[in-house]
Amino acid sequence: MILDFSSQIDYLWALLPEVVLAVTGLLVLTLDVFQRGARSVQSRTWVRWTAVAGVLIALVANAYLLRFDVPVRSAMIAMDSFRVATNFVILGATALGLLFSFDYLKREGLNIGEFYFLMLTASIGMMLLAGSRDLIVVFLAVELMSLAVYILTGFDRKDPRSAEGSLKYFLMGAFASGFLLYGIALLFGATGSTNLALVTSEVARGARDGNFLLHAGVALVVVGFGFKVSAVPFHMWTPDAYEGAPTPVTGFMAAGVKAAGFAALIRIVTVELAPAASVWMVVLWWLAVLTMIVPNLIALAEDNVKRMLAYSSIAHAGYLMVGVVSGGAVGRSATLLYLAVYAVMTLGAFAVVGVVAGQGDSRGSLADFRGLGWRRPLLGAAMVVFLLSLAGFPPTGGFIGKLYLLLAAVEAGQVTLAVILVLTSFVSYYYYLRVIWKMYFEEAPEGAALPEVPGAAFRIAAVVAVVLILVAGLLPGRAIRTAELAGADLAPRRVVPLSQPGAPTGVSGTSTD
Amino acid sequence: MKQAYVGVAILFLVGLLTSGMFLLLSHLASAYRPTKVKAMPYESGINPLGDTRERYSVKFYIVAMLFIVFDIETIFFIPWAVIFRDLGLFGLIEMFIFIFVLGVGLAYAWKKGALEWD
Numbered sequence: 001m002i003l004d005f006s007s008q009i010d011y012l013w014a015l016l017p018e019v020v021l022a023v024t025g026l027l028v029l030t031l032d033v034f035q036r037g038a039r040s041v042q043s044r045t046w047v048r049w050t051a052v053a054g055v056l057i058a059l060v061a062n063a064y065l066l067r068f069d070v071p072v073r074s075a076m077i078a079m080d081s082f083r084v085a086t087n088f089v090i091l092g093a094t095a096l097g098l099l100f101s102f103d104y105l106k107r108e109g110l111n112i113g114e115f116y117f118l119m120l121t122a123s124i125g126m127m128l129l130a131g132s133r134d135l136i137v138v139f140l141a142v143e144l145m146s147l148a149v150y151i152l153t154g155f156d157r158k159d160p161r162s163a164e165g166s167l168k169y170f171l172m173g174a175f176a177s178g179f180l181l182y183g184i185a186l187l188f189g190a191t192g193s194t195n196l197a198l199v200t201s202e203v204a205r206g207a208r209d210g211n212f213l214l215h216a217g218v219a220l221v222v223v224g225f226g227f228k229v230s231a232v233p234f235h236m237w238t239p240d241a242y243e244g245a246p247t248p249v250t251g252f253m254a255a256g257v258k259a260a261g262f263a264a265l266i267r268i269v270t271v272e273l274a275p276a277a278s279v280w281m282v283v284l285w286w287l288a289v290l291t292m293i294v295p296n297l298i299a300l301a302e303d304n305v306k307r308m309l310a311y312s313s314i315a316h317a318g319y320l321m322v323g324v325v326s327g328g329a330v331g332r333s334a335t336l337l338y339l340a341v342y343a344v345m346t347l348g349a350f351a352v353v354g355v356v357a358g359q360g361d362s363r364g365s366l367a368d369f370r371g372l373g374w375r376r377p378l379l380g381a382a383m384v385v386f387l388l389s390l391a392g393f394p395p396t397g398g399f400i401g402k403l404y405l406l407l408a409a410v411e412a413g414q415v416t417l418a419v420i421l422v423l424t425s426f427v428s429y430y431y432y433l434r435v436i437w438k439m440y441f442e443e444a445p446e447g448a449a450l451p452e453v454p455g456a457a458f459r460i461a462a463v464v465a466v467v468l469i470l471v472a473g474l475l476p477g478r479a480i481r482t483a484e485l486a487g488a489d490l491a492p493r494r495v496v497p498l499s500q501p502g503a504p505t506g507v508s509g510t511s512t513d
Numbered sequence: 514m515k516q517a518y519v520g521v522a523i524l525f526l527v528g529l530l531t532s533g534m535f536l537l538l539s540h541l542a543s544a545y546r547p548t549k550v551k552a553m554p555y556e557s558g559i560n561p562l563g564d565t566r567e568r569y570s571v572k573f574y575i576v577a578m579l580f581i582v583f584d585i586e587t588i589f590f591i592p593w594a595v596i597f598r599d600l601g602l603f604g605l606i607e608m609f610i611f612i613f614v615l616g617v618g619l620a621y622a623w624k625k626g627a628l629e630w631d
Contacts, residue, residue: 008603026617033624 003068005075014077016065017058017087018124024054025120032113044112048102048457051116055095055123062087076134076195078267083131085336085486086263090130090256093343094123097252099461100351103454104248107359108156115155119252122148126256130263133272135184135194138264142180142228145260146173149253153245159361165244172227172237180224186217196272204275218279222269222287229261231321232290235314242310247354247361250306254313254350255343262320262339270327271490284325288417291318292424299431306353306364308431309346312390315428316342322421323405326412333487334408337479338401341389341472345398348465349386351458352379356451363449369435371444376451380439382462389469391432392425397472397479404480575627582622586615 003010012019028051032044062084070079077083098119105112125145132138150173154166188194190213191202203214223234230238242250269280292315299311320342323335356372356379357364373380389398402425409418454462472479554561593600593608600607622628 008607026614029621030617033621 001068003070003079013068014079016061018127020058020061021054021120021124024051025117029113029117047112051120052095052098055091055098059091062091076132076137078131078133081486081489085482086130086259087127089259089340089343090123090126093252093255093259093347094119096347096461096465097248099457100251100347101248102457104246104354110155118148118152122152123256126260129260133196135187135196138268139181139184142177145257146177149257152249153241155249156246161244162246165241168237169241176224176227179220183217183220183224186213186220190214190217196268200272203273214276215279218273218276219283222280222283225261225265226287229258229265229317230314231287231317232294232314238314239307239310243307247350247357251347251350254346258317259339259343262335266324266332266335267490270324284321288318288321288325289420291321292420296424296427303366304364305366305369305435309349309353313346315424319402319405319421322409322417325417326408326414328412329488330411331408332490333483334404336486337404337483341397341401341469344465344468345386345389348382348462349390352383352386355379355454358449358451366435366438369438370442373439375444382466383439384436385466385469387432387435391429395470395473397469400473400476572630579622579627582615582618
């Protein structure tokens with residue numbers, strides 16, 4: 001089937017996974033409110049699995065996207081394998097996040113309809129952000145994703161930490177959105193279009209008299225995305241928001257929002273704005289350096305495991321930034337591969353923390369992990385896999401991901417970044433392995449509460465996550481090939497500027513003076 | 514290109530000057546004799562009962578949110594109605610989808626009891 005976007009209906013096909021998720025979201029919301037009689041546990045279970053089924057259908061729909069032939073590349077949404085690959089990462093993170101949240105919501109007595117609706121909505125926003133080729137769509141997607149995630153952060157509204165985290169995240173996020181929007185406005189002013197294909201060709205022509213506008217616009221867009229992916233020095237909100245949010249949401253945020261933010265950063269800044277590399281290259285380089293060093297040092301002193309993992313997720317943003325800076329097809333595929341592995345392992349680690357912390361998230365400190373490996377062997381074993389993968393030890397996907405990132409960095413001549421990556425990884429071993437030490441080599445004190453045995457959904461998700469990480473570590477060939485294909489299918493293409501309906505006559509008129 | 518903005522700058526300056534001049538002139542020319550009655554928010558209205566910074570029910574926020582449902586609907590309906598003929602059948606169907614989604618939101622709010630005051 002050919003999609004040339006001559007008819008609006010073509011967009012319906014191009015957005016198939018998003019449409020599936022939107023329909024599922026509405027269905028879940030209404031099913032939850034319109035259940036007959038008292039809210040029985042059975043009907044709630046049904047609502048839960050409806051949400052999961054929707055995500056699985058969206059995964060199938062996403063694979064189907066590759067079957068479309070797209071002769072035109074100037075549509076508002078990308079139709080390349082990079083988008084399909086990032087969609088897989090985001091949908092996978094959503095599915096795992098949904099499954100991990102079953103027990104948590106039951107334990108904390110949270111509303112499920114709204115929760116799943118918001119998760120699906122956030123997921124739609126993430127996918128649109130990762131795939132959009134129009135600056136207006138970028139902004140809409142950022143807002144769709146962020147608004148849903150702000151609410152999810154404060155979803156446990158009886159917990160003051162949740163409310164605090166949500167408010168901080170919202171205020172900082174609103175600022176970030178403002179920066180991003182202002183950057184978009186300046187880019188529009190400099191190039192006369194919001195369509196990224198046209199922006200690229202205009203930037204490549206060296207937008208004659210709008211150079212200052214262009215540079216300021218690029219800088220502001222980078223700042224906006226820096227906030228979203230929590231790069232140092234824009235990371236201040238992250239520990240509080242991640243600690244306050246309900247734990248499955250934290251995992252979902254750390255995986256999904258970051259995946260979408262990095263996908264957009266790669267697509268928009270390093271590919272579409274490649275001609276302006278002189279502006280963003282230095283900025284991203286320093287962001288990468290700071291984001292690798294600072295959180296790794298802070299995490300050393302952190303006793304709350306959830307907060308420690310929050311800093312770890314910032315540090316991983318730094319590693320991913322190395323791939324972005326390295327650029328080229330190799331850098332992009334390395335980032336993509338690491339994003340996929342990182343999403344799975346961080347979701348898993350946060351999920352285990354959610355189980356161990358127990359009622360009201362009260363037992364989240366390092367001391368509460370003492371003896372976990374012997375008292376709950378399977379949970380402990382899963383946590384070991386997640387932590388070793390986060391640290392980057394050999395039999396796991398985290399090792400392959402880091403190795404590939406290093407290769408990309410060295411190939412691109414970014415040796416300094418590669419060295420910093422290795423050194424900071426060594427530093428991070430301390431705080432990851434400390435948890436494992438507590439789990440196996442220290443005894444739990446007398447009368448310490450035993451974490452509940454998680455339900456079926458959690459177990460399925462945990463097994464899937466562990467298997468994915470080990471497969472990515474032991475048999476990485478297929479994953480690497482997919483990532484390489486996706487990373488290569490993103491190169492900027494020459495686009496014939498068709499009659500652009502949204503082209504502002506005023507701006508292009510004044511720029512020809 | 515920069516010259517195109519000179520006009521804007523002039524307009525800005527003129528606006529600033531005019532408004533500043535009016536303020537200055539009225540300050541210089543007017544007589545200022547305050548009384549307690551004159552200082553009240555509504556000189557010829559009901560006497561104020563207290564501070565405006567009071568806590569009020571969260572229900573008002575729900576009403577405000579419900580208002581948004583209809584407000585947004587109107588905002589999108591008017592431009593749609595203007596170019597309705599150009600959009601053709603697809604525009605019509607799309608608008609029905611839009612109304613459907615809004616309707617789901619309204620039904621959700623209704624079922625949740627947002628339309629009842631107590």
